[in-house]
Amino acid sequence: MRRTFSVGESVKEYDLIILGSGEGGKYLAWTLAKQGKRVLVVERKYVGGSCPNIACLPSKNIIHSAKVASYFQRSEEFGITKDNFTINMSVVRDRKRKMVDGLVDMHLDKYKGSGAELLMGSGRFIGPRTLEVTLHDGSTRVVRGTDVVIGTGTHATLPAIPGLAESKPLTHIEALELDQIPQHLLVLGGGYVGLELAQAFRRFGSRVTIVERNSRLAHREDEDVSQALHELCHDEGIELALNTVIRAAEGESGKSTKLRVVQNGSEKTIEGSHLLVATGRTPNTAGIGLEVARVELTDRGYIKVNERLQTTAPGVWAVGDCAGSPHFTHISFDDFRVIVDNLSGHDRVTTGRQVPFCMFTDPELARVGLNENEAKAQGIAYRLARIPMAVDLRTRTLSETRGFMKALVDTKSDRILGFTVFGVGGGEIMGAVQIAMIAGLPYTALRDAVLTHPTLLEGLIALFSSVPPV
CATH class of the missing domain: 3.50.50.60 (FAD/NAD(P)-binding domain)
Structure with missing residues (x-):
């Protein structure tokens, strides 16, 4: 009142x-x-x-x-x-x-x-x-x-799961303040925060399990992106519990914690020393x-x-x-x-602005504009260009060849509709493509550009040279 x-x-x-x-x-x-x-x-x-x-x-x-x-x-x-x-x-x-x-x-x-x-x-x-x-x-x-x-x-959202609040789970705030390496970190959520911190603590020496209710990580991205993230987790020793619904939590994070879950219709228990909640905002x-x-x-x-x-x-x-x-x-x-x-009296709106993002896993996942799922859902015709990061010779000098780049190109105007990269320096590479998109340049401007060798951006020449003809 x-x-x-x-x-x-x-x-x-x-x-x-x-x-x-x-x-x-x-x-x-x-x-x-x-x-x-x-x-x-x-x-x-x-x-x-x-x-x-x-x-x-x-x-x-x-x-x-x-x-x-x-x-x-x-x-x-x-x-x-x-x-x-x-x-x-x-x-x-x-x-x-x-x-x-x-x-x-x-x-x-x-x-x-x-x-x-x-x-x-x-x-x-x-x-x-x-x-x-x-x-x-x-x-x-x-x-x-x-x-x-x-x-x-x-x-950070704390889901209404029985026993979860009582287990005193970590959010990203507490996780970034840890002064000891968790023995076994359970991560609820396979999105940005969950994936970034799961990989970080695995590299510090923790055993890590990601518990995700959807059938794939980063489920709003294209399937090849999710598959690449799955392979990354596998190679780094991060355990995945997908299609998993949490019924209850027990114990206390930092001591011993248990999750009662249903995975693919079967009940099971997942145990760990620490519990991190990364399920949204x-x-x-x-x-x-x-x-x-x-x-x-x-x-x-x-x-x-x-x-x-x-x-x-x-x-x-x-x-x-x-x-x-x-x-x-x-x-x-x-x-x-x-x-x-x-x-100040000048009209400006949020409508139609670009929303680039970068997930800071290693390698990075970055995207601007449409992905394939979105283009198909909107009925937008496109040509797809896709290359492995290993084609970009700079990645070989760094021993960082994991991943790929792909671009969606309009079938009529030759303008770039969207760009996704899962690779070393992904956020910086995406920025260069975004600038071309802001300028309304056709993909051929990047294809025909003279870019410094050997740099990561040089890979854009190979990518846009692979755009199929109309």
Whole structure:
């Protein structure tokens, strides 16, 4: 219900209030504050949001340590004798913590330099464009903005499985803070987080089992992508329990844990020492007074927005994950550009934008545009070009020949409809193709380009030279 103000209670006015300091929110704050606007950011815990603190960058830091460990394990392949080596997880963790501390300091410097005010506390709406902020010391402030942006993000979903919450499972946050190597890590979910961390901890020395309810990993991707991921897991010794539904969890993660499951119609028990839940995300939209602000939610609990990221309440916007935008930091950054342009009187929308992604397994899986499943579902005719990564000679110098590249080309215009790569440097290779797609270039522009030898990008010449004729 709407809070009433006491007599004499002051309300501090701002041009813009941002609830949450994640990617989209912080860039809005820094940009508009530098323009002379009175900007307030309310952040509950993580300065800069999840990406620099507990998600994107910390996980890639840990994953890179695991990559270094894999080089030690393969050292004889490179002519380097390997003796007994050990992995000190507390040092791995501390390297990550040091990076995070530096990133937080960088963010604080940007707040100071921009003039935006950062308030550490929990905010909730108590009226239209009006929030009460409870600071960490227990005191409160009431603030009102000409405009308010909600950027509260998401958190790891904990499925409603009997005994799961009581087993105190890890999420990605706790997994990145481990100072010892799990003896046997059970990973619930075969998506981005599950696959990345499963491979990392396997390389650190854990026995790892991925438990996935679908029949294949990364089930929304094409079947050749899933098959390549299956083969990667097999070769690295990661156990897979596919078509597996969890009925109950027992024990306590970090000590001993059991999963009662049904796999392909048969009941069984899977046992491990640690349990990691990586089964999706839930929006942080509860308990912040959205009903008082007249901000409506979707049936999945995300904030309802239009193509300009305006909510159902005048003067209130939403940015990033909580707005139902694709859950990528680079998309949240583009949300910032959408909102800042609209606040400045320039029309900009989210409709039709490209959504590239990269999953940082080793090798990387990256895609932009359509895959084959999507093209077929939409009835879009295409020509398929596909080559093994080994055709790209740079991979042979690196001993990193696993994987493939493929592209979908329009049958009439010769424009690139989509590109997928499962291979070393996949994210960087994809970026080059995406730029060509943004420019509307035909595939022949890459086929006929003069690219440096030997580089990974040179493989694009071979790929697009294999496009079949109409």
